[in-house]
Amino acid sequence: MKVTRHAASRRRRTRTGTRGLWTTAIAALAATGVVLCLVMVLRPDGGSDPGRTVAASAADTPSSTTQRTPSRSPSASPSPSTAPPTATPGASPSKSPAATPGARAAASKPARAASAEAPSAGRIRPGVTYRGLATHYDAADGNGACLFGPSDGLMIAAMNHTDYETSRACGAYIRVRAASGATVTVKITNECPLPCAPGQIDLSKQAFAKLGALSAGELSITWTLLSPSTSDTVAVRYKTGSTQYWCGIQVVGHRNPVARLEVRADGAWRALARTEFNYFLSEQGTGCGGAVRITDIYGEQLQLDGIPVRADVLQPTGVQFRQR
Structure with missing residues (x-):
């Protein structure tokens, strides 16, 4: 009987211990639930992960470089309202082999050169070398679309319609260089209408003859804007x-x-x-x-x-x- 009571007593202790373990487990689970509820209530975003929210915002917000500064190569042409001639066979700004170091720097960074050296420049900017074709026309007495009247000399030219830019090119002096190395300085007094392409210069026959034979019809050229020495006044x-x-x-x-x-x-x-x-x-x-x-x-x-x-x-x- 003692043995039996002892066994019964041990079984009761076992049952009592089991009930204690269950009670402890339930209490722990309840405490965990309370903590989770508090976390859910106290979080300002109602349960989303703040780390992921920031990452999503950063991904959804374009960077200033990607959004506002289009990628372009140094020789790419900006828009026609503020830019040098756009590229046709060689019409975009490029570095001239004979340019001074300052001119080369301007050619490689035309936008910066325009703001630093010529804040009011249009498509034709100083310190930049342009490429195009030279053609020729009969200039007669030298008068043209710029309405300057007859010219004293016929070292003159007509600027293509795009770079003429509503007569903004009128009166500009440019130096034209052929592939042979021959050069001529001309004054813009006329407009060469379409289909004259950006970069193209239509020279008087007298000016074209300084670069090559009239029978050639056209020549590949580069040209730059000048600020010449002159005794004339405005x-x-x-x-x-x-x-x-x-x-x-x-x-x-x-x-x-x-x-x-x-x-x-x-x-x-x-x-x-x-x-x-x-x-x-x-x-x-x-x-x-x-x-x-x-x-x-x-x-x-x-x-x-x-x-x-x-x-x-x-x-x-x-x-x-x-x-x-």
């Missing part, structure tokens, strides 16, 4: 029919290409719109006969006070842009 001409109520103003004899023309009116400078025929128009007569301010592509300004309205008369000013 002159202003009002268009035929101009009055104080409507006028067109033209700049003649400028060393560097003209980027902007403004008139003084109501105490402020107002830019006039440029035309394809190389006049700046004031269709309401604003500023006609008053002060004029002319800006070249380098940002230099010439202020001219009291230019009277005298239609179709070339009025000298005695001033000139600096040589660059």
